[in-house]
Amino acid sequence: MPPKEMLMPELEQVLYSGMVAEGEYVYRFEREFAAKFDLPQALAMSSGTAALHAALSLAGVGAGDEVISTPMTAEPTNVVILQLGATPVFADVDPASGNIDPASVAALITPKTKAILVVHYAGFPVRLAEIQAIARRHQLPVIEDCAHALGARYAGHGIGRTSEFSLFSFQAIKHMTTVDGGALHLADAERVPEAKRFRWFGMDKGVPRTEVDIKTVGYKYNMHNVAGVIGLAQLKVIDALIAKHVANGRFFDDALSAIPGLSVTRFDAAADPSYWLYSVLSEDSADIEKRMASIGVAASKLHRPNHYHSIFEPMRRPLPGLDSYYRRLTHIPCGWWVDAETRERIVDALRKG
Ligand SMILES: Cc1ncc(COP(=O)(O)O)c(C=O)c1O
Numbered sequence: 001m002p003p004k005e006m007l008m009p010e011l012e013q014v015l016y017s018g019m020v021a022e023g024e025y026v027y028r029f030e031r032e033f034a035a036k037f038d039l040p041q042a043l044a045m046s047s048g049t050a051a052l053h054a055a056l057s058l059a060g061v062g063a064g065d066e067v068i069s070t071p072m073t074a075e076p077t078n079v080v081i082l083q084l085g086a087t088p089v090f091a092d093v094d095p096a097s098g099n100i101d102p103a104s105v106a107a108l109i110t111p112k113t114k115a116i117l118v119v120h121y122a123g124f125p126v127r128l129a130e131i132q133a134i135a136r137r138h139q140l141p142v143i144e145d146c147a148h149a150l151g152a153r154y155a156g157h158g159i160g161r162t163s164e165f166s167l168f169s170f171q172a173i174k175h176m177t178t179v180d181g182g183a184l185h186l187a188d189a190e191r192v193p194e195a196k197r198f199r200w201f202g203m204d205k206g207v208p209r210t211e212v213d214i215k216t217v218g219y220k221y222n223m224h225n226v227a228g229v230i231g232l233a234q235l236k237v238i239d240a241l242i243a244k245h246v247a248n249g250r251f252f253d254d255a256l257s258a259i260p261g262l263s264v265t266r267f268d269a270a271a272d273p274s275y276w277l278y279s280v281l282s283e284d285s286a287d288i289e290k291r292m293a294s295i296g297v298a299a300s301k302l303h304r305p306n307h308y309h310s311i312f313e314p315m316r317r318p319l320p321g322l323d324s325y326y327r328r329l330t331h332i333p334c335g336w337w338v339d340a341e342t343r344e345r346i347v348d349a350l351r352k353g
Contacts (some may be wrong), residue, residue, distance in 0.1 A: 001177075002233040014229045022205070025228035030183070032235050037150070038158025039166075039185045043195055044228065048147045048169025048182035049076040050221035053083065054198045055165035055184060056115065058191060059141045061086050065114040070100040071306040072322055073119040077145050078306045086114065090307050090315055095324040096266040098122065098279060102130035104321070109134075115141050120149035120159060122331070123175075123245070123276035124267045128154050132163065141165065150175040151242035152274040159274075160185050170227070175242055175276060175335075176234045178227040242274055244336035248343055249275030252334060255347040256280060262350065263328075277302065278334035280350070281325070287353060288330040295349050297342070299332045 001007060014025060026044050034042040045051040061067055063085030069078055071090045081088040092104040098121045105116055116135050118126045128144075135142045144160045146152070147169035152159040160166025170181035186195055194216075197204060202218035223231075257264050263281045267273055282288055285301065292299035305326055307316045332346055 001230075002237045006236065007230065007233040010229050010233060011226070014225050017225075020226055021224050022222045023225045023228075025225040025232060026223045027228075029223070029228040029231040029235070032232060033183055034185075036235055036238070037168075038153075038161055040161070040187070041189060041192060042168075042183045042185050043192070043199065044223035044231070045167075045182040045184055045199055046221050046223055047180050048145075048167055048171060049080060050199065050219065051167035051169075051182040051184035052076065052080045052143070052145060053219070054195055054221065055143045055167055055186070056080060056084055056086070056117075057198060058186060058195060059115040059143060059165060061114045064112070066110060066112040067115050067117050068105050068108050068113060069117040070119050070121070071308075071312070071319065072098045072100075072121055072303070072325065073145065073306060074147065074303055075306055075309070077117065077119055078312065081117070082311065088117075088306075088312065088315055089113070090312075090317060090319065092319045092321040093121075093325055094127070095321045095328075096263075097124055098265070098325045098329065099124060099126040100131070101321055102127050102134060105131060106134045109138050109140070113138070113140060115143055117143045117145060119145040119147070120152060120273075122265070122279050123149045123152055123249075123274040124265050124279075125149065125152050125154045125159060125271035125273060127268050128162070129268075129270060143167070147171075147174065148276040149274055150276075151238070151245075153272040154268075155270040163187065170231065170234075175245065175274065176231075176238050178223070178231040178234065181223050181227045181231065241336040244338075245275045245334060246273070248334040248338050249273060249278055251343055252278050252280075252332070252347070256350065259347075259351055261353075275334050277331040280330050280332055281328040282330070283328065285328060285330040288332075288350065291349050291353050292330075292332060292346070295345055297333065297346055297349075299330050301326065301329050302331050
């Protein structure tokens, strides 16, 4: 949370204003969020999951369709595809980054494919130029799940800017939180009214309730003013927080790649990661976890590759890149709370291992 003295007067004002639901604070947050993160427009949502549901639906995904996706992600990415009656088709990942492998994506496209959904895992942008070239060849939309990658850049643009749809999460443990919340970016400005109806029961806001006419199904996916005012305060401090993630990430890139037996994420030359998590790869990930625990630092694999869940069992396929990545993976903390002394201690413990 931003400093109390910055947040609390504004928050108190909203809480007792009589207007706690969607309103001016949300709209200001949308404008300021989009401007800060280089997006032409952003719609504030109740969660990243809601934003993803909207993106998939606006991309035309429905029952019987296929969406090419990655299993190396948090579960919402793929559960939402099922919610729409569609099937996630799991592409393999690049074992050097954990990110979706463009060659695997290209090999899985069928006439049923409706969209390509990529996740910038741990804050490292995917090989977006290659993915977008494949998508263009097949006239498919790309949806970027930027939940881990707030503040990352690709080819000089804010992450998420150059695809048809992208989404962000402001859930509790992301770079920036509004307690819960999300944002949807869509490239086609003309579809913004449709997206707004999707987030509000299929209704246009501002039209008197007795006159409004619902023509398509929508959801209650809007952000409220309480989250909006927290988001506005967060935007005042977020640059410094992301800069700390990046400084810690770069420190680990240099220090850990010099340690025999460890490797670090390899990323596209066009990418500027925002290091939500730091991924260390080694032949003994359990030992790294133990070593970190011995100095009081939490380290883990964090996610379960989604195809390991029973619900995705019918969609399992051999994924050798993922197997190699996941076996070798440990995440160590690199967020804004990791100070210079702690990161030195982490490197020192790993060097002795
Ligand atoms: C990669 C990824 N996608 C989507 C989501 C969903 O975001 P939210 O929790 O805001 O619904 C999350 C976070 O939980 C995530 O990590």
